[in-house]
Amino acid sequence: MISVSDALDTLLDLVSPMAAETVPLRAAAGRVLAEPVSAKRDQPPFAASAMDGYALKSAEVEKDAMFKVIGESAAGHGFTGRVGAGQAVRIFTGAPIPEGADFVVIQEDISRSGNLITIANHPGTSTNIRPKGGDFQIGTTIDAPRVLGSADIALLAAMNIAQVPVRKQPTVALISTGDELVLPGDTPGPDQIIASNTFGLDALLTAAGARVRILPIARDTESDLRTAFELAQDADLIVTIGGASVGDHDLVAGVTETLGMSRAFYKVAMRPGKPLMAGTLGQSAMVGLPGNPVSAMVCGHIFILPMLRAMLGLATDTPALLTAPLAHPVSENGPRQHYMRGRFDGQSVHVFDDQDSARLTLLAEANVLVVRPPKDGARATGERVNYLPI
Amino acid sequence: MISVSDALDTLLDLVSPMAAETVPLRAAAGRVLAEPVSAKRDQPPFAASAMDGYALKSAEVEKDAMFKVIGESAAGHGFTGRVGAGQAVRIFTGAPIPEGADFVVIQEDISRSGNLITIANHPGTSTNIRPKGGDFQIGTTIDAPRVLGSADIALLAAMNIAQVPVRKQPTVALISTGDELVLPGDTPGPDQIIASNTFGLDALLTAAGARVRILPIARDTESDLRTAFELAQDADLIVTIGGASVGDHDLVAGVTETLGMSRAFYKVAMRPGKPLMAGTLGQSAMVGLPGNPVSAMVCGHIFILPMLRAMLGLATDTPALLTAPLAHPVSENGPRQHYMRGRFDGQSVHVFDDQDSARLTLLAEANVLVVRPPKDGARATGERVNYLPI
Numbered sequence: 001m002i003s004v005s006d007a008l009d010t011l012l013d014l015v016s017p018m019a020a021e022t023v024p025l026r027a028a029a030g031r032v033l034a035e036p037v038s039a040k041r042d043q044p045p046f047a048a049s050a051m052d053g054y055a056l057k058s059a060e061v062e063k064d065a066m067f068k069v070i071g072e073s074a075a076g077h078g079f080t081g082r083v084g085a086g087q088a089v090r091i092f093t094g095a096p097i098p099e100g101a102d103f104v105v106i107q108e109d110i111s112r113s114g115n116l117i118t119i120a121n122h123p124g125t126s127t128n129i130r131p132k133g134g135d136f137q138i139g140t141t142i143d144a145p146r147v148l149g150s151a152d153i154a155l156l157a158a159m160n161i162a163q164v165p166v167r168k169q170p171t172v173a174l175i176s177t178g179d180e181l182v183l184p185g186d187t188p189g190p191d192q193i194i195a196s197n198t199f200g201l202d203a204l205l206t207a208a209g210a211r212v213r214i215l216p217i218a219r220d221t222e223s224d225l226r227t228a229f230e231l232a233q234d235a236d237l238i239v240t241i242g243g244a245s246v247g248d249h250d251l252v253a254g255v256t257e258t259l260g261m262s263r264a265f266y267k268v269a270m271r272p273g274k275p276l277m278a279g280t281l282g283q284s285a286m287v288g289l290p291g292n293p294v295s296a297m298v299c300g301h302i303f304i305l306p307m308l309r310a311m312l313g314l315a316t317d318t319p320a321l322l323t324a325p326l327a328h329p330v331s332e333n334g335p336r337q338h339y340m341r342g343r344f345d346g347q348s349v350h351v352f353d354d355q356d357s358a359r360l361t362l363l364a365e366a367n368v369l370v371v372r373p374p375k376d377g378a379r380a381t382g383e384r385v386n387y388l389p390i
Numbered sequence: 391m392i393s394v395s396d397a398l399d400t401l402l403d404l405v406s407p408m409a410a411e412t413v414p415l416r417a418a419a420g421r422v423l424a425e426p427v428s429a430k431r432d433q434p435p436f437a438a439s440a441m442d443g444y445a446l447k448s449a450e451v452e453k454d455a456m457f458k459v460i461g462e463s464a465a466g467h468g469f470t471g472r473v474g475a476g477q478a479v480r481i482f483t484g485a486p487i488p489e490g491a492d493f494v495v496i497q498e499d500i501s502r503s504g505n506l507i508t509i510a511n512h513p514g515t516s517t518n519i520r521p522k523g524g525d526f527q528i529g530t531t532i533d534a535p536r537v538l539g540s541a542d543i544a545l546l547a548a549m550n551i552a553q554v555p556v557r558k559q560p561t562v563a564l565i566s567t568g569d570e571l572v573l574p575g576d577t578p579g580p581d582q583i584i585a586s587n588t589f590g591l592d593a594l595l596t597a598a599g600a601r602v603r604i605l606p607i608a609r610d611t612e613s614d615l616r617t618a619f620e621l622a623q624d625a626d627l628i629v630t631i632g633g634a635s636v637g638d639h640d641l642v643a644g645v646t647e648t649l650g651m652s653r654a655f656y657k658v659a660m661r662p663g664k665p666l667m668a669g670t671l672g673q674s675a676m677v678g679l680p681g682n683p684v685s686a687m688v689c690g691h692i693f694i695l696p697m698l699r700a701m702l703g704l705a706t707d708t709p710a711l712l713t714a715p716l717a718h719p720v721s722e723n724g725p726r727q728h729y730m731r732g733r734f735d736g737q738s739v740h741v742f743d744d745q746d747s748a749r750l751t752l753l754a755e756a757n758v759l760v761v762r763p764p765k766d767g768a769r770a771t772g773e774r775v776n777y778l779p780i
Binding site: 025026029030041043044045046048050074075076077078093094095096130134135136140142148149150151152153154155156157158159160161162163178179180181183184185188190191192193194195196197198199200201202203204206207214220291292293297300322346356358359360361363364366390 | 415416419420431433434435436438440464465466467468483484485486520524525526530532538539540541542543544545546547548549550551552553568569570571573574575578580581582583584585586587588589590591592593594596597604610681682683687690712736746748749750751753754756780
């Protein structure tokens with residue numbers, strides 16, 4: 001048996017970052033920036049007022065000073081003249097500071113009568129001016145890689161970057177195998193169950209940025225499996241589910257071998273989800289997951305999501321483990337790394353009593369996988385444990 | 391000025407849950423379940439083997455006992471006969487337990503010679519059988535409302551629920567106003583900037599489940615704004631950005647008034663983002679956000695996301711605030727609730743020194759908004775503060 005981290009290293013070696021493509025700004029939300037981009041302008045593009053008020057000369061600012069209002073500077077319509085001694089320009093938030101002015105007295109400190117204003121209260125020392133380029137300047141970069149969130153999209157817009165270089169989305173072909181499987185909506189025979197892994201993994205991988213193709217369920221025959229692999233051959237990643245022990249032989253292994261796949265089997269020291277197969281088939285990376293629903297989904301979190309991150313050019317060296325105190329004691333762990341379903345309630349983490357890998361209901365109730373290293377000792381209430389949010 | 395929570399209550403009063411619609415399972419990922427759904431079958435649908443091994447009678451299990459193998463039960467192909475005394479059936483994980491058998495000896499504890507097997511090691515007490523309905527039974531429900539994650543989708547599949555009742559996605563029309571704005575990719579004039587709020591809010595609201603329509607930028611004229619509102623009139627929610635103080639008058643307020651909107655203004659005791667307008671226009675709820683980029687995005691998090699949650703039928707009474715210790719001291723807060731940009735590094739939270747509401751770069755760097763209540767006192771390193779992940 002090999003460790004989870006050795007297995008993951010092997011899987012990550014099978015994939016490489018996707019090429020970049022350019023998409024319109026709006027379509028870049030949630031995508032991964034592929035290369036650094038640079039602002040095409042300064043923000044603000046001019047010295048701008050931070051407040052509604054009057055722009056004038058700072059040297060003339062004192063209580064009871066009077067000024068003549070000679071014009072207005074609004075957002076989109078700056079004042080084109082120059083502010084001289086004893087003069088002021090009505091100005092609004094975001095509007096350009098007119099030439100000759102270097103101070104904005106906020107309107108609350110002004111009394112106005114016709115075109116004359118008086119500084120009624122002593123203004124503070126702030127000029128209320130945002131300097132040109134104060135937020136960013138031409139050439140300021142956003143570094144890659146980076147998952148583009150809503151604030152990044154706003155920032156890219158402000159930088160006038162209308163076309164964004166992002167990593168292509170990896171295509172993933174999902175092949176569920178097994179005579180026992182039928183699709184949701186079908187009527188299963190007495191010995192059959194509904195294919196659930198396919199749909200769960202589809203949702204998981206799609207949310208992580210993959211373009212998922214669900215292939216028809218492959219029956220437990222060589223020809224059915226061969227057809228499925230042919231349909232999958234242009235995918236960046238092929239994921240098979242089940243089929244690793246059909247009767248006494250491994251059907252998926254046999255077929256992939258005849259297709260020329262160099263592959264390896266791994267018994268991974270983990271619970272749930274021990275058996276794993278991996279290799280390369282033509283241009284595609286290929287991973288064979290166990291058919292047990294909870295094992296398949298947990299392996300999706302632990303192995304396939306990091307592979308997608310690698311394909312998207314994101315860092316894979318640090319799993320996003322968090323820590324929280326236990327709400328109750330847990331007993332010692334066995335020799336395999338155990339991913340235990342549980343719930344984090346914002347304060348502490350509850351580990352479910354029942355960890356039967358056939359119980360999908362408990363996976364749906366869980367919002368974390370508590371990660372117990374091999375041979376981790378018993379832990380008391382309040383001890384901090386690592387967990388992966390799911 | 392009114393408090394943030396009073397403002398939010400007022401906004402939530404403007405919206406109600408969307409109607410339900412039925413979508414195929416695959417399209418239900420990430421959607422909100424609108425009503426409870428019930429399993430259409432038991433899982434497992436039959437008593438099933440939890441291991442690869444041999445099914446036989448528990449009364450006959452003892453070390454060195456011998457059995458004749460009379461058949462095989464594989465996933466999808468159960469054994470149709472009956473297991474009698476001294477008989478065993480080869481069985482694989484997930485396969486139906488044949489009639490007459492009530493125990494599975496795992497294959498590691500068996501030695502086999504032709505059709506004869508011997509129990510070579512003492513089996514444990516576990517029957518290695520998963521009882522029929524052990525995970526869920528016909529009628530087991532998934533409660534609504536619930537955001538459907540990948541494990542839920544797998545569970546719905548296993549329950550054979552191929553069509554899922556979910557809340558319709560609210561349509562949101564975004565109207566940016568201002569003569570100073572141009573779209574990304576355009577060439578701005580000397581007094582102009584790029585519309586960034588529209589694109590940032592689009593990404594934010596889309597990720598939260600809205601169907602966002604970006605309307606053309608409305609110039610600061612009544613006719614342009616009127617056209618924008620006409621284009622928006624079938625949206626569930628209309629969000630305007632900016633236009634609240636154009637020169638000395640409020641253009642959006644004027645136009646919505648002539649369109650018959652009953653509306654109210656709120657000066658909300660918050661930083662950033664003080665001014666807010668809200669009301670109902672025809673069938674649409676309408677919210678007017680400040681034009682400042684950071685204010686607009688923060689108001690999106692604080693006000694618009696909860697409105698979307700309400701429209702999706704989700705709970706809105708408990709904001710998803712987390713707590714973390716401060717990485718450094720912070721000074722006392724003023725009279726308004728302050729949403730301070732900062733970063734949580736997994737251990738503690740850093741609050742940025744510069745909280746200038748014009749600095750979009752700092753919003754993009756932030757992954758949290760630290761929430762400081764009005765008049766919150768100075769806080770020392772290590773004191774826990776509330777934050778909202780963004």
